[in-house]
Amino acid sequence: MMRLNGRLCVAGLAGLLGLAACGASTETKKPPNGDMTTGGSGIVTGPDPVTLCGSSKVGAPRLRRLSRDEIFHTLDDIFPEVKGAWSAKLSADAISKHGFDNDSTLLVVGKQLAAELDTLGTAVGTALSGAPLATALPCSTTTKDAACAQQFLDKYGKRLFRRALTPDESARYVALFQQVSTAKDFATGISFVTRALVQSPHAVYRREVGTLVAGTYELSPAELATELAYDFTGTAPTPELLAAAEAGQLATPEALEAKARELLITDNGLRVVEKFFDSWLGYGRTSSVSKPGVPEFDGLRDQMVGETRRFLGQVVVTENGGLNELLTASFTYPTPSLASFYGFPAAAGSEATKTERPAGRGIGILAQGSLLAALAGPNASSPTKRGVLVMDRLLCRVPPPVPPSVPTLSPPQPGTFTTRQHYEEIHAKDPACKACHSRFDPIGFGFEHYDEVGRYREQEGGLPVSSVSYVPTDDATAHLFDFTNLEELARGLAQQKLPYECTSGFLSTYVYGAPEACLGEAKRGTFIEQKLSFLDYLASLAAEPHFRQRVQP
């Protein structure tokens, strides 16, 4: 199968991975409350995650195109008879500034995708119209006629459209079936119907439109079921979920929240949860990078990503933790070969196991090898990249644009200067660099005991490493707090309010895929007060007014 199941990373962060220096502006660009910003480039960038509104807003009605991943999962779930039997590709989705592949303003069907959807539909239709047809459509073994085709539509059309087809729609598809089956045969007719259904706008877009009632668009039961399914499992609603919605069982915010919570801990739900963290933090990209100076890295990078996934599973799911736990958890999940690579005590067995980190060897997500390796150069650590991660993803401070004239980042000088000294000389002394780098390099110095592949080091090229530094205020004129190592950096962040404001903003942006901010305020305060876990806050977004209603801007 040619589709890509690559994990997503954070485009906003990854867009900065080439950042060697930045412009002179020290202003944090904050848009007007809740409005979209063009960030100076003319490209719509989405809501400002950290914007706080107190009360939840309601966004506009919209059609949300399914992402590539959602389309593939949908087809696998609706056509299990041919799962693995067809092969087609969909090109990579456009990524928002926040790193998410589900931004409803960016996901459109252009010419390339239209052609790919046609090919995809053809592949699924061809596979289905072969031997599996007897299982998928039992009447095809006895009566190969339009009535049987109508049964196909009733079953699969409803799944793909997430609602029953209207009589007009049915008539059109039956007419297509008859034209094709007359020219060819019954199976080809079903194949063409499948092909058309797969690329239909009613399948490709999920509706968050509703019906206008007294100035507000009230989403229908089917739309609510669809929203629940895709937001919290990344795939089509099951017939049971659709039926529950139609029966009025999801009519209240409480019912929606409960259902969301239930869906989040399914396998599909956990996949959606993990995708958030990968998109937000970018650790998954480690699987595709090389480190020429560390030959064994290629054989371990996938294990590093696996380690982080197991860590997240424990913290976020098993322990139902929140941001504090994510930042300060004292354990990780290395394989024995990874444990050896990191210099941890030898692990028993051959599987990855929950391992307490040795003292002074980091805590929480910021010490994960996958993250450290992703946020480094090929041959050296990068205080800039690591500092920008914290600044952008945990403090929601918008990095300034790169200026046209970017001074040289000369190569590391092992044995002569440490990476930190190298960065401090160039970025701190050159006024053109200092204006921006003073905002994030000091944060990144807290990671300096970890090399480009996430291994702990006391020395770099024979020279002692220092991670004593601080998190600057937004304007870099003062210290928000000081730290001496990565553990203190992580704990310090966990004690600040801003990371919780920022993280909750990213969570709601991820779920809603909308350009408006402040859609998930009801429980946001509780999350900010560290009284709500990731899963509980995510589920609470189903109870928000925006989940059930829309208003025209």
Next chain:
Amino acid sequence: MGHSNASLRVRRRVFLSALGLGLTAAAAARLSRVALAQATPASKRFLLFYMPHGAPPEHFRPQVMADDPTAFSLNESGVSILGPLQADLKSYTTVVQGLKYPKGAMTHEAIVVALSGVSGGESLPADDVPRVTLEHQIAAGLNVKPLILGACAHRPFGLDKDGKLMWDGTPVVPEKNPLAAYDSVFAGLGQGTTPAPGPDPNIALTDALHSLTEAELQGLQQELKALTGEQTKLKTHLEAVQALKASGSGAGVVSCDKAPTLAAVDALRAAAAGQPDEFFLKEENFPKLLAAQLQLAGAALRCNARQVVAVQPMYTNCEFDFGFMGTSGAHHSVLSHTQPQQNPYPQVGLDVKVREKFASCQRWFIEQLLTHALTPLLEPDPADPGKKVIDNTIVYVMSEIGEGAYHPTATTKIQPGPSEPVLSYLPSVIIGGGGGALKSGQVVTFAQDRPAGDVYLSLCQAMGVTGTFPDATGAVKEVLV
């Protein structure tokens, strides 16, 4: 693009005659294809090659002798990034100097408008502003489907602005898997299939299918007409489906009678066997992927299996370490930001070679292009006896910025060292005869910057199609016959 009825009759007549003479079906089919190729004027081909992050001008610009723009060397500019073209392709090469990208395009972000000429005024246009880049305009004009290839053309997790080089209304994602692309281009070639007489009956059925989708979109547009925010989305989708209905098969008259053997593709197929799809995203595979993509590009053009091909090796600020070609360091952050002679460590001496290192990386791109894609085009054109494929081809090499120290998107004076200042021009290199439409073997320099769209207009004209580039002021007559 289907064959014309006249062409099909030629092919059918030759096929039946060959059978009548006792030839096997396979041999008769081969003969008929050759006959069809010879009956059809040689088609022009187009190849776009994107070289990310510009080129240090002192290592790129041709040395022009005695102010004669036709007397120049590509091999006497320091590292000589264009030097690989000197021996066999200099006479086919035109270097254009003095271009600018649209207003608002700055630094790497210029990639999103560099090939379309669309401006957003003081800034870049929003993503929902439609645009069509050069290679897609040429393909549309020829009614063929372009072959868009990339080695690591965007970040592994998706398409962000740093990878949005090519557009067809909306951004186009290059095919990153050379094996899939090869199979798609050369599927069935040389397997002895005989041409079917008459129109393909599936076309009518496919049309009916797409008409159904079209009607659904129109219905949605009507139903949701109060939602102005969604109308643009539906309009884009509708136009895409309508284009699908009208689109051609993608190929011209294929002049090869069997699928070509491409060493880089075969090697990649062996290396990728049993590997997950993520194999095609891995940094260490980049050189193999690019070699395969370029060999495929050259073969597709030589065989006329695709008339329009584009290759995007990387996204703008890709950080791949180029140690594989002998220059260690991340392409973007370590190598490409090449301000001269900056040295904060006087005790270790000046690193005067920093720009040479990056220039050697960029020269590697040109070497790859030459070795894998351009050398096959020096072979005879099967459809045009006496001519080489390159005589009927236009290759265009460009970048999104002038060079890496100042990231200019127009001509800029820089000081690369203790010698005289030099002008950094946007890389713009035309290679090929264009079927007799191009004047080659020259350096064209404009005293005042002209929009890059002027060159694109010229290339469209040379390809026999009409192009539209909002920044253009007129074709560059100096490059056209």
